[in-house]
Every structure is written in C-alpha cells, then in structure tokens.
C-alpha cells in the first residue's frame with residue numbers, strides 16, 4: 001500500500017551533503033517526495049510502498065555522510081501529495097534552534113587528488129571543495145545553509161560548476177561553496193602598500209618571499225595569519241619585533257605528519273588529533289633536538305603545531321623549502337584577528353612585507369582552535385575554527401539565556417531548548433574593536449539560531465564590557481554571576497553533572513562580592529543557581545599595583561615574601577632580591593605597608609607568578625599565564641613531596657598562604673635547584689588543596705570535585721590533583737571540550753542563569 005511520511009531530522013545536517021544523501025536513498029528505494037533545509041534542520045516528505053518507506057527510514061540514520069551528525073529523527077504520517085519523482089527543494093523557512101552549523105573542514109582526499117592532478121580542471125585551484133569539505137561556518141551569514149546565505153553569493157556558478165551542482169550523482173551536488181578558476185574567488189599578491197604585484201602565480205611567488213625571510217600576511221578561513229619561514233630565526237625575531245610580541249609562543253604549520261614528528265613527540269592518538277578534519281593547533285611536547293627556530297616557543301616545553309587546513313595552505317607549503325611556517329593571527333595589539341582585506345592592509349602596515357589575499361569574504365571571524373593533550377585525550381584551550389560554535393546538551397529548562405563571558409579570552413554562549421551553543425573565541429575585550437567584534441559575535445549567534453534571549457548573564461565585575469553591554473539591553477532580565485562559580489559550573493555543564501560538588505577554581509583573577517580579587521577558591525555549588533558557599537580560599541594578601549602585578553611577577557614575589565616573613569624579608573639571601581634594585585623593593589614594600597593601590601587577592605595565578613619569579617623565571621610577563629607555563633616547563637619530572645604545610649579546619653575559609661612561600665624560600669636558601677623547588681611547590685598545592693577538598697566534601701556529604709580555571713592548563717598540577725583526590729575516594733570532574741580558562745566562563749554563567 002502506498003503511504004506518505006513527514007520526517008524531521010535535526011543535528012549537524014546542513015552543509016554536510018545530507019540532502020543529496022537523502023536524495024540518493026530515496027532513489028534507491030524508488031520513493032517520490034522532497035527534501036529541504038529548514039532553520040531547524042532538514043525536512044523530508046516521502047511517498048511510496050510502505051515496505052520501502054520502512055527500509056528508507058531504517059537506513060537513514062545508518063550511513064550519513066562523513067560530516068553529518070544526526071541528533072533526532074521525528075516521523076509522522078502525512079497525506080499523499082502524489083509527487084512525481086524525488087527532488088531537492090530550495091530552502092523553506094522555519095524557526096527553532098535545531099540546526100547545527102557545520103564546521104569548516106580541511107580538503108578531503110578526493111579534492112586533494114584533483115588539486116594535484118594536472119589534467120583536472122581545478123588543478124592548483126586554491127578554493128577547491130565539495131559536499132564533504134571546505135568552508136562552512138566562517139562564510140555563513142544566515143541559516144538555512146544555502147549559497148545565497150553565504151559569502152559565495154557574489155560568485156555566480158559557471159556552466160560546468162552549475163551542472164556539477166545540479167547533478168544528483170556528482171560529488172559536488174548542492175555543495176554550496178563550490179567554484180572554479182573561471183567563476184570563483186581568486187588569490188592576489190599585494191605589496192607592503194596593498195598594490196597588486198603582477199605575477200602569473202601569486203602562490204609560488206608568495207613561497208619565494210617566505211623563503212627569502214619575508215613576513216607574509218595570508219588570508220585563511222577565519223582571518224589573516226602572519227607567516228614566516230619557521231627555520232629562519234632572523235625572520236621569526238623580526239616578526240616578534242614588528243608585532244611587539246616578545247615571548248608569547250607562536251604556532252607552526254607543517255606540511256605533513258612526518259614533518260610534525262620531527263618537531264615533537266606524537267603518539268597515535270595525537271596523530272589522529274592533528275589529522276582531524278577540523279585541523280586544530282595541538283600543543284605538543286618539543287623533541288630535544290627541535291629543528292626549527294628556538295624563537296618560536298622560548299622557555300617552554302611545548303609548541304603549537306597544526307597541519308594545512310585549506311587547499312591554499314597545501315599549495316603554499318609546496319613552495320616553502322622547509323615545509324614549516326610560523327602562522328600567527330594577524331591583529332593589532334589587543335584587537336581581534338583581522339578578517340577583511342582593507343583592514344589587513346591598513347592594520348598590518350609596517351608589519352607585513354606582502355599580502356596574499358583573496359576575494360571571498362569572511363563572515364565570521366574565527367581564530368584557530370587550540371587543544372592540549374591530557375591523560376586519555378585532549379583538553380580545549382581555545383575554541384575557534386572547526387570547533388565553534390560548540391554545542392552541548394544541557395538539560396535545563398526555562399527561558400533562552402545569553403551569557404556574555406569574561407573580559408579576557410571572551411566567548412559568549414546561547415542556552416535554549418536544552419542546548420548550549422558556545423561561540424568562537426572573541427579575545428580580550430579591552431579595545432573598542434574587540435567590543436565591536438564581541439557584539440557582532442552575539443548578533444551572528446542569535447541570528448543563526450533565530451533566538452531572542454530573555455535572560456542575559458554576565459560577570460559580577462562592574463567594569464567588564466559584558467556587564468556594560470548587559471545593562472544596555474532593553475527588556476531583558478540580567479543576572480550577575482561570580483567568576484569562579486561560572487568556572488566550576490562550566491565544568492559541571494560539560495560533564496552533565498548537576499552537583500552539588502566541591503569546586504576547585506584556580507585562576508589569575510575574578511571579582512569577588514567583597515571586591516577582592518579571587519582566584520584560589522574552594523566552592524560548594526550546583527547548577528541552575530547563582531548561589532554558592534565559599535568553603536575555603538587562599539588567605540588574602542596585597543596585590544601591589546593591581547593589574548600591574550599580573551604583568552610583573554616580581555611584585556607578587558615581594559608581596560608574598562613580605563606576607564610570609566614580615567619587613568625583614570629584605571635580608572633573605574634570595575637571588576631575586578639580589579637582582580632587584582633595592583629602591584624598587586623598598587618602594588613596593590611601602591606601598592604594601594601603607595595599603596596604597598594594593599587590592600587584596602586570593603589568586604592562585606599570582607601565587608604561581610611569585611614562585612616563578614623566586615625560581616628565577618621571567619620577572620616580566622608578556623602574556624596571561626606565562627609564569628605558570630614556564631614554571632611547569634621548569635619543574636622536575638620526578639615525583640617530589642610537597643613542603644609540610646599544615647592547615648587548621650578551624651581557620652577555614654582561610655587557607656594560610658604564608659607557609660607555602662616559607663617552604664619555597666627556605667628551600668631556595670638551602671640551594672635546592674629551582675627545578676626541584678618548582679616541582680615541590682606544585683606538589684604542595686596539590687597536597688594542601690586535596691586535604692581541604694576532602695574536609696569540605698565530607699562536611700557537606702559530597703562525592704565529586706570539579707577542577708576549573710586557567711591554572712589547570714598546568715598538566716602536572718592537574719595530574720597531582722586528580723591523583724590525590726582519587727586516593728581519598730573523591731571523584732574528579734575535569735574539562736575536555738570546554739576550555740578551563742576564561743574562554744569557558746560563558747557556559748557556566750548560562751547554567752547559573754538557566755533556573756531563574
């Protein structure tokens with residue numbers, strides 16, 4: 001008997017070749033009907049013999065195309081429409097939050113073959129793609145995902161491309177971004193002033209410039225990179241000088257896995273991660289004989305490595321003799337990654353020697369994603385190209401929530417319909433350009449999902465850009481969420497654990513309701529509430545100069561010494577005190593004594609800074625977390641016991657910090673090597689806090705501990721913490737998909753607001 005069914009499929013089904021897949025399947029079973037994209041996914045109407053419809057329905061979720069991810073299939077009876085044959089309909093409009101935007105994807109094998117095949121009409125064409133690969137999120141203005149909704153709408157298809165696009169048997173059937181030399185975008189080489197350099201092959205000429213040590217700005221998928229030959233230390237140093245980026249590690253793009261293996265230790269799992277079609281930057285442990293410039297990641301044990309992720313990158317790599325390029329985001333200091341050609345030329349004057357641009361517009365700015373290996377997998381450090389928007393099931397009901405994240409490493413989150421959508425990394429919101437990008441990201445995310453938020457969550461800090469933005473919105477309920485609570489809730493949300501838990505939040509800085517700078521916190525909390533108990537925290541001490549202390553770790557060293565030894569600390573025979581000008585030390589001491597511009601802090605990040613400075617590491621910090629990363633790199637790998645630091649449950653919530661610094665200073669005075677001191681310090685923190693967690697957990701009858709905050713990017717500390725907590729029978733929740741740093745805050749804020 002002939003029947004008709006109406007089928008709704010939600011998930012990552014647009015821009016993945018899902019409609020052609022449905023088409024093929026319907027043909028196979030001789031069914032008639034239609035398939036179309038909607039803003040809530042894909043909707044299918046089929047008609048035919050009941051038996052064949054049943055086969056069609058059972059096969060549908062079994063063999064979807066590689067990029068597709070089906071979340072839900074809803075089937076209903078429908079009335080017969082007597083369709084002739086099966087067809088793909090142009091998009092209809094529906095509303096909802098069901099569609100997931102598919103990620104930008106590295107060229108597939110077939111496209112790579114064609115790219116390198118001299119007989120193919122797309123031979124050497126840097127924008128080759130198909131249904132299974134190519135740009136997606138970064139070119140989409142709005143859903144449903146169809147060519148007119150992308151920045152490819154400016155490129156009408158030529159005859160041959162059109163017939164591929166329209167042929168259901170072609171692997172480019174309905175591939176929205178397809179193009180060729182004749183009808184699609186092109187690449188152009190521009191000189192330092194933005195004037196076109198007339199060359200036959202801009203890509204090979206770009207390769208020549210790189211080989212000659214020049215700094216090249218290259219337009220990628222989500223923005224511009226600055227590139228130099230990674231073997232050429234002079235070029236790398238010159239890039240650092242021009243970009244005013246003295247120490248912060250630079251990422252490297254290498255030709256292939258073999259080249260990556262020459263740089264860093266890569267096991268089978270990491271190989272798979274590097275080859276993931278979303279092509280993240282992976283922070284890998286450097287080989288002892290690191291063959292590239294030492295200027296790439298000075299003083300660090302890890303280097304960020306990625307493989308080429310566009311056909312253009314593959315083509316450039318063929319022209320770079322060493323097969324390795326430094327690739328760092330092109331941006332002005334404190335501003336987001338540059339995405340437009342004009343912006344690049346004006347913004348990179350004096351920095352880039354030449355520009356390799358193209359005329360396909362980038363819609364959504366997107367930095368490269370960064371992952372860090374950890375036990376049993378990896379942990380996200382930055383969500384960007386390929387990984388954002390990150391979608392997580394969060395079974396909370398209530399009105400749609402927009403959460404605005406923090407001030408540093410900002411990202412935003414939309415929570416509605418039981419799902420959280422985390423945006424790409426926006427960056428630090430300290431410049432007007434960054435705030436503009438932040439607002440654009442919010443609008444893009446809300447438009448893509450057709451959601452109008454009713455509740456807006458933001459950080460408790462009164463001066464954050466997010467707080468100001470929330471206050472400016474008419475007709476919404478706003479909710480301020482404490483920074484460290486948001487950290488812990490982000491970890492709970494990603495682990496689908498509603499609490500209550502003991503949350504260990506270790507980071508640089510977050511505003512406390514007592515106006516102190518928090519950062520070494522033990523909280524008791526659960527999701528769906530902005531309330532929490534501050535069960536314990538590092539005892540307060542002065543942070544002389546406020547933010548300046550975060551950039552100058554020696555200030556925190558002096559403050560901690562003063563706190564631990566009193567004014568006589570000056571007489572300690574510590575290398576750091578010898579190296580510091582006595583006037584500086586005296587000046588800082590007076591500030592602390594008189595409490596001038598000395599906010600109180602319980603920050604774990606600042607404690608790491610102090611210990612790093614005492615161990616002879618950077619007295620100046622040029623990027624957030626530098627001291628903690630360098631301290632980890634320095635720390636001896638053998639296992640060491642911590643300093644005997646006692647704490648008294650009666651003194652809670654205060655955990656005295658002075659004994660930790662006394663242990664470190666006395667060890668240094670006894671001439672222990674700084675590497676051993678660093679290891680003992682990390683062990684001390686892990687022992688001390690697992691003891692406190694055990695006490696708090698027992699008091700509140702809790703079995704789980706959640707670890708969050710940027711300090712947990714320190715792998716050794718995380719490892720020790722997990723080991724110690726497990727030993728006392730506690731279960732530990734950690735991050736993997738969501739960054740532990742401020743990039744994950746928005747998720748935690750959303751989860752705190754969801755119940756209100």
Ligand code: ZN
Pocket residue numbers: 107108109110111112129130131132133134
């Ligand atoms: Zn392809």
Ligand code: ZN
Pocket residue numbers: 157158159160161162179180181182183184
């Ligand atoms: Zn064409």
Ligand code: FE
Pocket residue numbers: 483487507508509510709710741742
């Ligand atoms: Fe934080």
